[in-house]
Amino acid sequence: MGNDAITPREKDFSQWYLDVIKVAELADHSPVRGCMVIRPNGYAIWEKIQAGLDRRIKETGHQNAYFPLFIPESFLKKEAQHVEGFSPELAVVTIGGGKTLEEPLVVRPTSETIIYSMFSKWVNSYRDLPLLINQWANVVRWEMRTRLFLRTTEFLWQEGHTCHTTEAEAEEEVLRILDLYADFVENEMAVPVLRGLKSDNERFAGALRTWSIEAMMQDGKALQAGTSHNLGQNFSVPFNVRYQDQQSQMQYAWMTSWGVSTRLVGALIMAHSDDAGLICPPRLAPLGAVIVPIWSSDEDKAAVLPMAQTIADALRPFTGVKVDDREQMRPGSKYAEWEQRGIPIRIEVGPKDVAKAQCVMVRRDTRKKEFVPIDGIANAVRAEHEQMQRDLFQRALDFRTTHTREIDTWDEFVAWCGAAQGFGLAHWCGDSGCEAKVKEETKVTIRNRPIEYVQGTKKAEPGRCIKCNGASAYPVYWGIAY
């Protein structure tokens, strides 16, 4: 055990991240390049993410469906920007059943084309709209450089696809989903996000507009945690998704697509964990508490184990619980192991506690110990969970706040890039060329344009583009992205 060393976060963030994944047994490298095996501990977290999102997606009127893994190559080509954006990273099947296929099949990198080919059959009347579909699936993108959870050749995700009668309605949907994602990531994952509009350079291939939520990791880098695209009529035209309106006129539908992926697990790890291992927010923890009974004699054991079970029974109604009654292992080893795995609450029960009808409750993130009467344990754990959930969010928010700087001049910007820790809030004229130049010179890109400014709920703050000094209505978020 003592050897499952985790590289200190300060020393080497990338290695620390990989070490946490290893000791917490979240994932493993597969025999196939760039692919990962999601181990039970990691998959359980993904299942919690799925559950939380699936509920929200259904509550907003969407239905789940499933579309094929294989997409005829020609489908991708129907939307020029779409195929241009994805062709470098496609996996293509050319042989089936030992014979060369008439038409190569692309392993989906995303499902717009195959889904919209079906939508064109299903949508005939304005009465068929809105059409609100979601699918949980795996997708494949042949990435050059991969990292566990953050970017793998194959990953799991959810992709929503909707059709509407007007652009405004589509935009409403796109923003509803953006809020849905923000709500989930902030409240369940305890990771604060910035909602905003992507610049043209980072827009989804084939979209009119791409909105995103951006999170800051503990190394100050930005992670795009979710995207929501207004596709306009860019796909409804080539895929002929048309409906008859109330005036009997044929109209092309306005469409949206949006998704979040197993990348969220990476966000979770990098946002909260520490040098002792994973820290999982209570609402997302498959196991909310672990109980470690302590004994040194058979008599003690006979008293302690039932008490541990009693506590477990009290907690089970609202959280996952495990009694760690492994015989040969000492308590200290168990503590260390459960800390690596990120279990939010540890409860220690020994003979002394049994005598006093109490137990010791320890929080994973702070490691603060507290004596709690047995008969109040359920409420105590529940309250501690809630507090921990809030604290994790607040800590992440504070981190982001202290690592966000307003920057006015290019010199200042360059100096800030040297340190490159966190987000810079700086003006931008709106020109792609300026953004490209900045990226070339500093590796920093625009994360997004704050939704408050884009929508005008926050008053414009005119300024000068840090790169070209051109006019700018409001500052945007800059940062180094994962």
Add this chain to the structure above:
RNA sequence: CGGGGUGUAGCGCAGCCUGGUAGCGCGCCUGCUUUGGGUGCAGGAUGUCGGAGGUUCGAAUCCUCUCACCCCGACCA
């Protein structure tokens, strides 16, 4: 795909320069011991030295190729 690095037991590493057929710590198994922050003792198992070729009487060690991973760049959720 370019530059750099690493691959030896489950994990972390030594051995490689100066070829002679593999070792250490932790973990694992057995027994006893111990159990409120990574117990102690004794015994034991585990490697086609990332893979393929070559040089050699002999290769973990030298040469060539290849694969994977990590870091940095170009691309991306």
